[in-house]
Amino acid sequence: MQERLQGYSYYKWLIFGVVSTGTFMSTLTASIVNVALPPITTALHSNIATAQWVVTAYLLVITSLLPLMGRLGDVLGRSKLFGYGFAGFTAASLLCGTASSIGMLTAFRVLQAIGASVLMANAMAIVTSFFPPNERGKVLGMIGTIVALGSLCGPGLGGLLVEAFDWHAIFFVNIPVGVLGYAGARLILPVDRERRQETIDYLGAALFAAGMASLLLALNNGTEWGWLSLMTLGCILFSLVLFVLFIRYEKSVAQPMLELSILRTGIFPQAIWQDCSPSWPCSAAVCWYRIFCMISWLLRRRRLALLCRPFLWLWRWLPRSAACCQTRSARWR
Structure with missing residues (x-):
């Protein structure tokens, strides 16, 4: 058909x-x-x-x-x-x-x-x-x-x-x-x-997903938790750490999930x-x-x-x- x-x-x-x-x-x-x-x-x-x-x-x-x-x-x-x-x-x-x-x-x-x-x-x-x-x-x-x-x-x-x-x-x-x-x-x-005979960067995907989820969680609940509360600041800090690890890992892998160039x-x-x-x-x-x-x-x-x-x-x-x-x-x- x-x-x-x-x-x-x-x-x-x-x-x-x-x-x-x-x-x-x-x-x-x-x-x-x-x-x-x-x-x-x-x-x-x-x-x-x-x-x-x-x-x-x-x-x-x-x-x-x-x-x-x-x-x-x-x-x-x-x-x-x-x-x-x-x-x-x-x-x-x-x-x-x-x-x-x-x-x-x-x-x-x-x-x-x-x-x-x-x-x-x-x-x-x-x-x-x-x-x-x-x-x-x-x-x-x-x-x-x-x-x-x-x-x-x-x-x-x-x-x-x-x-x-x-x-x-x-x-x-x-x-x-x-x-x-x-x-x-x-x-x-x-x-x-x-x-394509390529591999999938699952670790990079996991780092990005976890970092994005943590950031959005803080932005979505910041008003309820308090923008300066330990929970909000902890989620933001955790997301920043994951994004840094994500960028460093993507630079080192042969087939990254996201081409940073x-x-x-x-x-x-x-x-x-x-x-x-x-x-x-x-x-x-x-x-x-x-x-x-x-x-x-x-x-x-x-x-x-x-x-x-x-x-x-x-x-x-x-x-x-x-x-x-x-x-x-x-x-x-």
Whole structure:
């Protein structure tokens, strides 16, 4: 079937559809749980501080594992790994919906985050492999739009599902989409070419993951613990030590997880800055806008999505701006 599909002119857009589905579901699941925390807390006989780990654990695992999952895609094959990511994400969503305690739910969210990290780490690499250079800027901008849509649609969709059914529905909604995504990955994504005969830097990945998790743990709980408390300062110091060990180890290994030489080029830091500088204020604005609406106006959850719609205009121009930047950069060369 793949050989027949490859003969069609729109085959690359079928690949884009499969990749976009995984990206959208990964980001949607990160934000859909926020509005469901109160009913989850009540149903599982917990408190809001403990239930917050359902959200925090998901983000911590994704942030820590993205470099490793990207490296695994390079070595083991991106298409095959992407299918595994869909399968793991879907199975973990089923487990999350059947959790009977807050500890079980948090543990299953970690498994869900592992599958989501596979999808997010390999999405752009798969897309850029099948689109010509003159279309990559536009397509990457469209991926950025899908990431924003997933984050914005999560609270609204979560509120609708919680009010219409219960909190289990915010996890069960991933199952049919995940099954279709896995089928698309197996039927549409091409078989990976010859795999690289390289080793995977597991120790470097472990150092990076532990350091990032410790840093994010301190930043996430600094207000509750106190920014000058022993716990917060200890986590920050521990993360710095791990990052130093990570850099020293990566310089000594033959096939590092992260090639540090790219940090010395001018293009990479500039690209990171250009990507993050518009995202931080926009994400902060959306976050505080939701909080303002929920607290000041006591809105019902299903109305929250309508008030977040204006922020979609902040991201709808991403494909055009990315294509414009690519055209201008090609001229400057």
